[in-house]
Amino acid sequence: MKKMLDFSLDELTAKEKKKFLIGSVIPRPIALVSTKSDSGVINVAPFSYFNIVTFNPPMLSVAVLRENGDSKDTARNILQNKEAVVQVVDKDNVTSANLASTPLGPEESELDISNFTTVKSETIQVPGVNETKVRFETELYDSVVVYNEDNVPTTDLLLLKVKHYHIDESIYHNGYIDPDKLAAVSRLAGSDYAEIGKLFSLKRPE
Secondary structure: OOOOOOOOHHHOOHHHHHHHHHHHOOOEEOEEEEEEOOOOOEEEEEEOOEEEEEEOOEEEEEEEEOEOOEOOHHHHHHHHHOEEEEEEOEOOOHHHHHHOOOOOOOOOOHHHOOOOOEEOOOOOOOOEEOOOOEEEEEEEEEEEEEEOOOOOEEEEEEEEEEEEEEEOHHHEEOOEEOHHHHOEEEEOOOOOEEEOOOOOOOOOOO
16 A cells, blocks of 8 residues: 555645645646726736636636735636636747736736737627637636635636637647647646647547
């Protein structure tokens, strides 16, 4: 029998709890989320607490960690205006996505510090990011505020329903997306990222 280390929540620091999760729940896909504030400022930021919820209806989840109990610009914009464009971070845009993670004030835009440019959306007011191969125009379906043991709000969990798809024709073939051509990158722990590695297939049991 293998030897396992056991930890209770009481004996772990907040940092250790975080490191155990982000170091083991890997690789994590990265969403590049664009939103629009009430004053018209375009916010663009990457998030690795991101995944698919369901395909019927098509829905994504993005968890946005709060700062000192206050919602970040992305979450606040979505909660106020109910719209966002969710893009996939890939090998070609990951450097700009990393720049977009720079902390800025609510009246500042990441477009001014990254190499990103915008493209008009079809169904919502929020523009997408031109330098991405996959864009999902979404509307807010539901949201949940997550609280810690001290009853302090720590996270805004956003459920985003997809309204429109944009797929770069270079990665599309016969109804499928080519994972090698998409070249999505994932988040690991610390400052580490990963590219798509070796692919293999397993037949699902019937």
